[in-house]
Amino acid sequence: NAGVTQTPKFQVLKTGQSMTLQCAQDMNHEYMSWYRQDPGMGLRLIHYSVGAGITDQGEVPNGYNVSRSTTEDFPLRLLSAAPSQTSVYFCASSYSYTRPLEGYTFGSGTRLTVV
Amino acid sequence: QQQVKQSPQSLIVQKGGISIINCAYENTAFDYFPWYQQFPGKGPALLIAIRPDVSEKKEGRFTISFNKSAKQFSLHIMDSQPGDSATYFCAASPNQGGKLIFGQGTELSVKP
Numbered sequence: 736n737a738g739v740t741q742t743p744k745f746q747v748l749k750t751g752q753s754m755t756l757q758c759a760q761d762m763n764h765e766y767m768s769w770y771r772q773d774p775g776m777g778l779r780l781i782h783y784s785v786g787a788g789i790t791d792q793g794e795v796p797n798g799y800n801v802s803r804s805t806t807e808d809f810p811l812r813l814l815s816a817a818p819s820q821t822s823v824y825f826c827a828s829s830y831s832y833t834r835p836l837e838g839y840t841f842g843s844g845t846r847l848t849v850v
Numbered sequence: 851q852q853q854v855k856q857s858p859q860s861l862i863v864q865k866g867g868i869s870i871i872n873c874a875y876e877n878t879a880f881d882y883f884p885w886y887q888q889f890p891g892k893g894p895a896l897l898i899a900i901r902p903d904v905s906e907k908k909e910g911r912f913t914i915s916f917n918k919s920a921k922q923f924s925l926h927i928m929d930s931q932p933g934d935s936a937t938y939f940c941a942a943s944p945n946q947g948g949k950l951i952f953g954q955g956t957e958l959s960v961k962p
Contacts (some may be wrong), residue, residue, distance in 0.1 A: 739893075770952070775859065777939060778894070778952040793949070825893050832949075838884065839950065841893030 737761055741826050741842035748816040748849045756811040756845050758826030764840070766832040767809040768793070769801065771822040772844075778825065784809055785832040816849045823847070853877055854942050856953030863960050869927040871956045873940035876921065880942035884950070885914065885925050888937045897938070898925075930960045 768783035780793030784803040800812040827839040884899035900907045900914040913926040940953040
C-alpha cells in the first residue's frame, strides 16, 4: 500500500517550458487536491477534485491545469512555467470530501525550480 | 487574503517545556480545525483535530484549545521533546466539506 505517490521528486524547468506533475493514490480516495508550499505562506490550495471527472479551482489556480479521468490519478500541468512557480508541490487525498475528520494523506512532494 | 492566520512563524523551546502555537480565522462557516505536523522532506500528516462543539481536545502530550467567540484555536505541546521538532500547520475547513485552508506554518525547534 503506497498511499499517495508523487513524481518526480525534483525538477528544474526553464521559463516557458511546460510539464506535468504526477499524483497517484491507491486508497480509492474520492477527494484529491494539489497544494503549493512556500516559506511564510503555508500550504495554498491550487486545484481540487471531489471525484472522477470533477475538478474545481482553489486559492491560487492561475498557470495550472488539472484533470481527473480516473479515481486514482490527479495530474497537475504547468502550462508555461514562470519563476514564481518555484515551490514545493504536494498532492493530498482523503476518503471523502464530506468527511475531513479522517484527515488528508499527503504525498512526499515535488520540489520544482523554474530558472 | 489569508483566511487562517498562524503565529509565531518560528518557535524555540527547551526540552520539557510547553510549546504553544496560535491560529485565528475569520470565516464563521469553518467547522473543522485540524493540526498537521511536517518533518523535513516529508508531506504533512494529521496530528489532531477538533470541531467547534468542544472547547478542548487532548491526545497524549498534544492539546487543542478552541475559543469559538474569539475565532481562535491553539496547539499546546506539553513536555516538548527534540523529536517534536517539525513544522506545524493549523487548518480549517468549511461546513460539510474538505478543501482545507492552511495557516502559514510554525517551525518548532526543541533544544535538548
